[in-house]
Amino acid sequence: MVLLHEDHLRRFVRTWRLALAASVSLPQTDDPAYASLGALGRHVLGAAGNYMVWMCEVLTLPDPGIRSAPDVAAMVSEADDYLEHVLERWLTPLRDVSNQQLETPEYPSKWQTRYCIDAMLEHAVMHPIRHSFQLDELMNAREGLEPASPVRN
DSSP states (O other): OHHHHHHHHHHHHHHHHHHHHTTOOOOOOSOGGGSSHHHHHHHHHHHHHHHHHHHHHHTTOOOOOOOOOOOHHHHHHHHHHHHHHHHHHHSSTTTTOOHHHHHSOOEEOTTSOEEOHHHHHHHHHHHHHHHHHHHHHHHHHHTTOOOSOSOOO
16 A cells, blocks of 8 residues: 555656646635645645554554645645655555554544544545546646546546
């Protein structure tokens, strides 16, 4: 899961950079994560760090030392450095966690959904996939291409 997370977080950053270069407009919403492409980049990369911090906290493991994501204004210039920092900090904290600890018990997340560690790892993998897909859809729509899927969510 750690390697899948790395792969998909890197893919998100590549897709996000393409969206920046294409000056993609995000849909209007009250969600601050969609205020701008910089805000979306901060949301996805910051969440990646926060997921590992949360897992270490609930498992009472040492703090992984993940710094806060750059602010929105700095995100474009600092995204690659922050990406590498987060991915490096993801490599070892869970290495000695047993399968039983990964699967039980469940803990409340910051948004109050309950997750076992394995489920949070899956959530962390899917998060950048979801946002990459959204950006791909926006870029395709801008170019008049067919959406990747008729299903929307």
